Ligand SMILES: Nc1ncnc2c1ncn2[C@@H]1O[C@H](COP(=O)(O)OP(=O)(O)O)[C@@H](O)[C@H]1O
């Protein structure tokens with residue numbers, strides 16, 4: 051049996067380069083760290099974005115005009131590609147992984163919620179790493195999460211995780227525009243702090259990440275309010291997960 055369980059969320063921008071191609075070594079470094087935690091008796095539930103961008107890599111520009119339908123098509127093509135990548139990398143590290151594709155409905159009180167718990171706990175008990183992503187192919191409008199930060203936070207709360215780590219393409223929350231030299235990284239925030247003033251607009255396109263820093267913070271604060279210490283950190287940096295688990299000061303920590 052494992053000693054601890056943590057949820058790690060990896061955003062689209064962590065795994066892509068400036069041409070929006072998936073960078074396999076990034077996924078390898080991520081899985082390597084998950085494998086190291088596994089050796090320490092720490093199980094990970096990985097929440098991974100990437101299906102839309104992986105579908106876009108295959109299909110290129112689509113003629114579909116409707117944005118929702120385009121997202122459905124890209125993700126239906128991309129999700130099995132993501133899982134093939136993960137399956138192979140986890141296998142190289144001697145680990146098993148499994149796909150979990152929830153929709154928002156699965157978190158409403160009642161039987162769906164219990165099914166989610168049973169599925170994830172069952173996988174963890176078997177030593178298998180659940181790799182979750184929103185079921186983008188079928189989840190539209192009401193059944194949609196605001197983004198995978200929400201999904202990761204809900205899974206962490208549902209499973210009563212010991213930590214939530216949200217990996218993005220920036221070191222954490224800055225107190226000014228992240229690209230300005232005089233902006234500083236905020237190391238600690240508490241779950242009730244109003245952080246809206248720090249959020250800057252982004253101009254990301256289809257599949258390049260949803261939600262932005264604002265939603266990341268909202269969901270990090272939600273998990274932290276439920277006693278789950280949450281970290282927002284740069285997934286492109288070497289060893290960032292291990293550093294967090296070893297208590298080093300990296301990223302922005304959201305906790306009570
Ligand atoms: N105050 C801020 N500090 C840090 N990042 C910010 C801030 N305001 C806006 N951002 C933007 O939020 C982005 C991260 O959110 P997002 O694009 O949704 O990433 P992901 O794909 O990892 O979910 C950063 O790349 C940055 O441009």
Ligand SMILES: N[C@@H](CCC(=O)OP(=O)(O)O)C(=O)O
Pocket residue numbers: 060061062063098099100101102103125183184186196197198199257258259260261262
């Ligand atoms: N579920 C979508 C990603 C949605 C999302 O939240 O993206 P991101 O902000 O990059 O974590 C996908 O797999 O492409």
